[in-house]
Amino acid sequence: MSSGNPKLISFISALALGIITVLALFAVDHVPGSFSTIDNYIIVSLAVFVVSFVIILIIIEVFIYKKIKKIDEILNMHRLESDGIEARNGGDLLTNIVKEVEIRAKKRIDEIEKLNKLEVYRREFLGNVSHELKTPIFNIQGYITTLLDGGLEDPTINKDYLQRAERNVERMIMIVEDLNAITQLETGELVLEKERFDIIQLIGEVFDSQELKAKDKKIVFGLLNDQNKPIFVNADKFRIRQVLTNLIVNSVTYGKEDGKTNIKVSDAGKFVHIEVSDNGIGIAPQHLPRLFERFYRVDKSRSREQGGTGLGLAIVKHIIEAHDQKINVLSTEGSGSKFAFMLEKDEF
Ligand SMILES: Nc1ncnc2c1ncn2[C@@H]1O[C@H](COP(=O)(O)OP(=O)(O)OP(=O)(O)O)[C@@H](O)[C@H]1O
Ligand SMILES: [Mg+2]
The missing domain is CATH 3.30.565.10 (Histidine kinase-like ATPase, C-terminal domain)
Structure with missing residues (x-):
């Protein structure tokens, strides 16, 4: 059965109701004093069939099918190329939507897992960078403070402390250059020559x-x-x-x-x-x-x-x-x- 066709669903449901009506009339027929004739059977069950067909069709069209179509439109409008889902033509609408939602849900879960991993990696990376830079920065600060506090006039340490501060600056430059090289390599900015x-x-x-x-x-x-x-x-x-x-x-x-x-x-x-x-x-x-x-x-x-x-x-x-x-x-x-x-x- 085509689960996405409202007319077919309404027809089958109305037919079922029509048959139930015939059976009900048949049961009433056996009740003493009943007045059913064959014409009554046909007229009443036909009326039930037509009325219920119209009502079910309206309910399905207005309350269900239109919304399913809207979902389909939204899916079509926001289809990512990376999901590998081709535009649909033909086939059962509901089955197609179920299949597509399944594919998309799996892809999104995979993406979220990947993003979570990257987030952990990013946090670890930032922590490492700040830790690595903190050491030379504090060292430089220490040397400068000592020099400002009078060390500048002390010939036993002034040159030595300046040289130590310079070594720490060199270390910071080295870290930044290495990070820069990695970033360039990772972002593909760096083209091999x-x-x-x-x-x-x-x-x-x-x-x-x-x-x-x-x-x-x-x-x-x-x-x-x-x-x-x-x-x-x-x-x-x-x-x-x-x-x-x-x-x-x-x-x-x-x-x-x-x-x-x-x-x-x-x-x-x-x-x-x-x-x-x-x-x-x-x-x-x-x-x-x-x-x-x-x-x-x-x-x-x-x-x-x-x-x-x-x-x-x-x-x-x-x-x-x-x-x-x-x-x-x-x-x-x-x-x-x-x-x-x-x-x-x-x-x-
Ligand atoms: N030949 C080696 N023998 C033993 N351990 C090594 C060797 N090469 C690398 N390692 C280990 O691997 C680690 C990572 O090496 P890597 O070259 O990435 O960093 P690093 O030498 O500590 O710093 P730098 O960024 O200055 O190279 C080192 O810290 C060291 O413990
Ligand atoms: Mg090394």
Whole structure:
């Protein structure tokens, strides 16, 4: 039965009432003194049928069907493309509306769950940002207050405190720059500028730039290139330099004295496989799933002491993903870590 057709509903209901009337008359017929004839049967049940048909039709049209049509109009007017519901033509109106409302309700529930998760993430993120900025701001305030309270005239601290304040300003700038880079990567504002370059040469340049830091810890850099010749890739050189710098700095920061950092570059068909490994302090397995989240640090105090904000690996992940690749980590607490990713080869 077509549940959305008011005429059909009225017809069936009126017919039912007509039949009930006939049956009622038939019952009355058996009562002594009744005066029913066959004509009475036909006239009365026809009258009941017609009158009830009209009344039911009016009730359904005015009170129910018009409102259902209004709901349908509203659904049609506010159909989101993302819901994937095509404009309807034909079919049973009520069944169609039920189906569409079901699809929309499911989509809205999914969206609300996603928004709730984002809200938690946003709150956590804001908390982290204010916490990270608060430390250097209070430090600067402390140094300035001491200097204003007479420290400026004290040659044993005046220059030292100004230098400390400057280091805190530098830290704040670093945090803001990292946040800016992440925001740009996340909003897609930052378009990759891919070019052909020699990844072996870039690794050498990054090693050179971090040599002093490594020397302080007596860490040795090593490069393993299975091709023994330049390897050209198609990627954003500036961003890949950032990736390599972050990974190499981490390998030194969380490396042990007299340790080593190795980068292995190997051929993987259309891609180049790059692996940065160290024999440092390593990472316990429970930290690995959250390692690439913004501000996540295994040992907060230790990392902050080293000047870390916990944004480095989040930036690395974004850059590698912008290149349509994934970054993987393998680590054993106490014996070292290995970070690996691929880049598209550019052979010509
Ligand atoms: N090679 C590594 N060995 C051991 N732990 C590591 C290594 N690399 C990263 N980690 C851990 O992962 C955390 C997150 O690293 P990430 O580079 O994102 O932040 P960070 O080094 O603390 O700060 P920054 O934003 O300055 O890089 C670090 O705090 C550290 O605990
Ligand atoms: Mg880091």
